[in-house]
Amino acid sequence: MKLGFNEATALECKGQSLLADMEMCEKYGFDYIEIRFDCVREYLKEHTLEELADWFKNHHLKPWAYNTLIFFNQRDEAGEKEIDEEVDFILEVSKAIGMKMLITVPSFDVKDKTVSEIKEEAVERLRYLSDKVGKDMKISLEFCGAPNCSINQFGTAYDVVKADRENVGVTVDTFHFHEMCSKLEDLRAADGKKIFAYHLNDCEDLPLGSCGDDKRLWPEEGVVDHAGIASALKEIGFDGVCTIEEFRPEYYEMSHEENVKKAAEVTRSFVQKYFG
Numbered sequence: 001m002k003l004g005f006n007e008a009t010a011l012e013c014k015g016q017s018l019l020a021d022m023e024m025c026e027k028y029g030f031d032y033i034e035i036r037f038d039c040v041r042e043y044l045k046e047h048t049l050e051e052l053a054d055w056f057k058n059h060h061l062k063p064w065a066y067n068t069l070i071f072f073n074q075r076d077e078a079g080e081k082e083i084d085e086e087v088d089f090i091l092e093v094s095k096a097i098g099m100k101m102l103i104t105v106p107s108f109d110v111k112d113k114t115v116s117e118i119k120e121e122a123v124e125r126l127r128y129l130s131d132k133v134g135k136d137m138k139i140s141l142e143f144c145g146a147p148n149c150s151i152n153q154f155g156t157a158y159d160v161v162k163a164d165r166e167n168v169g170v171t172v173d174t175f176h177f178h179e180m181c182s183k184l185e186d187l188r189a190a191d192g193k194k195i196f197a198y199h200l201n202d203c204e205d206l207p208l209g210s211c212g213d214d215k216r217l218w219p220e221e222g223v224v225d226h227a228g229i230a231s232a233l234k235e236i237g238f239d240g241v242c243t244i245e246e247f248r249p250e251y252y253e254m255s256h257e258e259n260v261k262k263a264a265e266v267t268r269s270f271v272q273k274y275f276g
Contacts, residue, residue: 001275002031003267004064004243006199007039010259012252018043018052024257025061028264032064032241034103037086040093049096056097063099064241065197066090068142071107072129073122074150087132094137101138103171103197104129106151108144118150122160130165140196142171145179147209154182158190169196172233173245175203175216178224184232192237199245200267202226213247218266230274242271 005025010016018039025033043052056062069086071079090102110118122141129139143149143157151157154177157170172187172195202222204215220226244267251259 001239001271002241003271004032004034004241005030005263006034006067006243006245007036009244009246009263010256013254013256013259015256020256022055022061024260026059028261030061030264032062034065034067034243035063036067049093053097063097065101065103066094066099067103069102069104072104073125074107074110087129091133101140101196103140103142105142105144106149108148110150115156119156119160122151123163126160126168127165130168135167138167138169138196140169140171142173143176145176152180155186158186161194169194171197171199173199174224174226174229175201177229178203179209179211181208184228187232188235190236195233195238198240198242200242200270201245214249216246216248219270242267
């Protein structure tokens with residue numbers, strides 16, 4: 001199991017930037033980084049993609065995924081055009097630096113659509129995006145554990161991605177898995193090859209479905225059933241990257257280096273405990 005860092009974890013720390021994140025992740029032993037749209041856009045104001053590619057070629061740290069292409073489904077014509085334009089940018093970045101996956105999240109506040117209708121449309125949209133990015137790049141659907149998200153449980157997300165495209169899979173985020181009561185039996189019944197990303201975090205002990213991202217905690221400081229999720233992932237043969245992803249305001253008050261150092265410590269300890 002490799003260690004990954006999502007840039008959201010330190011996003012608002014003083015001195016944070018894509019380059020600063022890469023340097024700290026390299027220093028504290030992360031294997032991979034998930035790159036945010038806003039961070040790479042800011043980087044490209046003063047640097048080039050060639051410089052970014054050279055950095056990765058000369059360091060242990062490698063790019064894991066683009067996170068996140070937001071609201072891929074249930075969009076109007078203008079919204080679909082926005083998605084196309086962002087995917088074009090993602091492909092440009094990915095080809096330059098050797099990044100092989102984009103993570104996408106569903107739309108919120110979809111009115112008067114049945115679950116069946118949502119799943120059917122999501123399959124078609126992901127097929128379209130799969131054709132657009134090509135077979136060499138993966139698309140990972142991250143369901144969001146909120147009552148108003150159009151795809152908010154693992155079982156629903158898996159029904160969408162199990163269709164017919166090998167390069168389309170699902171992201172298991174432990175916070176989201178907990179928040180909308182996704183079922184461990186659904187995860188145990190899944191094909192491990194369809195689990196493309198594993199986001200690590202925890203959650204405060206608050207009513208299920210009520211928490212925003214600001215209620216995330218370092219792993220095993222909250223109420224998420226990490227043992228159950230990790231055991232299920234092992235059973236189905238998942239052995240990819242475990243990526244820490246936090247959005248907690250208190251963590252942004254840490255110095256940038258202390259944030260990344262802490263993230264590395266808790267991720268490494270977690271992986272050693274549950275995956276050996």
